[in-house]
Amino acid sequence: MSVPAQPADAPPSEARIAAWLAAIGRNRDRAALIELFRHYAPRIKAFGLRARMDAGAAEELAQETLITLWRKAHLFDPARATASAWVFAIARNKRIDALRRTVPPPSEDLRLALDVGQAPAADEGYDLGRAGERLRRHLAALPPEQAAVLAEAYFEDKTHQAIASQHGLPLGTVKSRIRLALARLRALMEDA
Amino acid sequence: VSPDQDAAESVGALLLDFAAGTLPRPLSVLAATHAALNPVAAAELRRLTAVGGALLHDLDPAPIADDALETALAALDTTAGEEAAVPPTGGDVPAPLVPLIGYDIQRLPWRWAGWRMASVPLPLDDGDWRAQLLRVGAGARVPRHGHGGSEYTVCLEGGYRDGEERFARGDLQVVTGGREHAPVADADGPCTVLTVTNAPVRFSGRLLRFLTR
Numbered sequence: 575m576s577v578p579a580q581p582a583d584a585p586p587s588e589a590r591i592a593a594w595l596a597a598i599g600r601n602r603d604r605a606a607l608i609e610l611f612r613h614y615a616p617r618i619k620a621f622g623l624r625a626r627m628d629a630g631a632a633e634e635l636a637q638e639t640l641i642t643l644w645r646k647a648h649l650f651d652p653a654r655a656t657a658s659a660w661v662f663a664i665a666r667n668k669r670i671d672a673l674r675r676t677v678p679p680p681s682e683d684l685r686l687a688l689d690v691g692q693a694p695a696a697d698e699g700y701d702l703g704r705a706g707e708r709l710r711r712h713l714a715a716l717p718p719e720q721a722a723v724l725a726e727a728y729f730e731d732k733t734h735q736a737i738a739s740q741h742g743l744p745l746g747t748v749k750s751r752i753r754l755a756l757a758r759l760r761a762l763m764e765d766a
Numbered sequence: 767v768s769p770d771q772d773a774a775e776s777v778g779a780l781l782l783d784f785a786a787g788t789l790p791r792p793l794s795v796l797a798a799t800h801a802a803l804n805p806v807a808a809a810e811l812r813r814l815t816a817v818g819g820a821l822l823h824d825l826d827p828a829p830i831a832d833d834a835l836e837t838a839l840a841a842l843d844t845t846a847g848e849e850a851a852v853p854p855t856g857g858d859v860p861a862p863l864v865p866l867i868g869y870d871i872q873r874l875p876w877r878w879a880g881w882r883m884a885s886v887p888l889p890l891d892d893g894d895w896r897a898q899l900l901r902v903g904a905g906a907r908v909p910r911h912g913h914g915g916s917e918y919t920v921c922l923e924g925g926y927r928d929g930e931e932r933f934a935r936g937d938l939q940v941v942t943g944g945r946e947h948a949p950v951a952d953a954d955g956p957c958t959v960l961t962v963t964n965a966p967v968r969f970s971g972r973l974l975r976f977l978t979r
Contacts, residue, residue: 585823604839611835616827623828633831637838644842655812658819665822666787674791710820728786728818729825734779749775752782759817 586613588703591657592650599648610661611640618665625669625731635672639665656706673731712759720755723748776940780918781807785814792890792897792962793918796938798862799960800920803936858923863960866890867899871922871958874899882906894964901958902926902951910948914965917941924957926950946970 586594586609594610597603615636622632642664650660713721727734738748783789784797801807857869866888867874876884882903890897894915899922902908918940925934928949933939941947943965951957 591823604842607842608835608839611838614822615834615838616830617822617825619830620825620828621822632828633834636830637834637841640838641841656816656819658823659812659816660819662819662822663815666785666818670787706816706820709816710824713817713820714824724817725821727782727788728821731788733783733788749779753775753778756778756782756814756817760813 588657588706591661592652592703595643595647595650595657595660596652598644599650607640607644610643614661614665615640621665621729622669622672624729625673627669627672631672635665635668638672639668642668652702654702656702656709658706658710669731709759716755716758720751723751724755727752776916776918776942777807777938778810780938780940781810782814785811785818790892790895792888792892792895795862795866795888795890795897796918796920796960796962799860799922800936800938802860802862803920803922804938807938860922863922871899876901880909883908888960895962896964897960897962899958900961901956902949904951904955904957905953907948907950910946910970911967912944912946912970913941913963913967915943915963916965917961917963919959919961922958922960924955925952926957926959927952 591610591613594603594606597606598610618636618639619629619632622635623629627635639661643661646664650657655663713724716724723734723737726737730737732740734748734752735745738745741748780789780793780797781801784794784801789797801811859867859869859871867886874886876886879885879900883906884901886899888897888899904924918938919933921933921935921937921939923935925932926949927933928939928947931939933949
């Protein structure tokens with residue numbers, strides 16, 4: 575598969591990330607890993623910092639995630655998950671393991687299979703990559719207070735219950751902001 | 767907020783926290799078990815993971831050390847990719863429970879847990895959270911009880927009724943603080959569930975309260 579061209583400083587599209595993963599999975603393509611690293615390593619480090627890892631541990635998280643992507647790229651199936659969801663699932667599992675010390679069951683591979691691996695393949699004509707692009711555009715357009723609680727729910731190492739008490743917001747308010755944000759995103763993911 | 771609405775929200779919140787990777791271990795296994803058995807939950811989990819993917823993709827980058835790329839490249843092996851270490855499924859035990867209990871639910875060290883009930887604690891303690899398998903004989907009723915905290919239950923085999931609601935294999939029930947209930951196993955066979963709680967059970971009857979004091 576050839577990697578689609580795009581301007582050098584634009585964020586990579588879903589199709590481009592998927593193509594990098596395919597190039598690593600099939601050809602052990604180091605150039606594709608370097609591209610993947612350039613986009614993702616600083617963001618995965620930020621993801622670790624948001625969970626209060628220290629800078630060294632967050633950087634290690636980024637490196638370990640990229641090394642795992644190298645080892646598992648051939649398991650990525652673009653018909654079953656968006657490339658960005660797959661990268662996120664691996665980074666998240668690495669973060670759980672780093673924060674919990676002992677590896678909690680279910681194992682990393684099992685968690686990966688559960689949330690992205692066993693999905694039924696998309697119907698013909700349903701372009702998951704395009705659905706992923708639309709998802710990102712709509713996330714960027716969410717009202718700021720909804721986007722903020724959603725980002726906290728995903729990035730801080732705490733349940734949304736803990737988020738509510740941290741902000742002194744009633745739990746109901748946090749829940750309804752998250753619910754509203756997810757309802758919009760869900761509607762657009764179903765409407766392919 | 768009605769109890770039903772509250773329970774529905776708790777289910778949504780459970781899957782979100784699972785996708786985000788913030789659940790305590792017993793709840794993580796419970797959420798994974800629910801998703802493994804229930805296609806609606808599995809689809810929701812995939813959507814929530816896609817949202818996580820979009821958020822990570824557009825997260826503000828943190829500056830990274832100049833030699834970080836070199837270090838990562840040095841660690842790459844050149845051999846073929848690893849196979850996924852997912853235990854083969856088979857039998858009735860959902861995949862997330864296989865590493866904990868194996869493939870044969872009948873041959874676990876069940877121990878007596880009251881009238882026509884048996885339990886197996888799972889080694890997943892995390893803070894206040896505890897997980898156990900509970901088996902209730904066909905048609906038997908669990909004595910009326912409440913919880914100081916929350917109780918999450920996924921039905922693994924058989925079925926049960928709790929008030930107006932019915933639960934079958936793969937279904938998830940959430941009972942939040944304070945509510946009392948007395949579930950009844952279906953008459954056609956024993957019912958086995960995975961249950962996770964963060965506070966001890968409080969029986970309502972005076973005799974049981976005395977016995978479990």
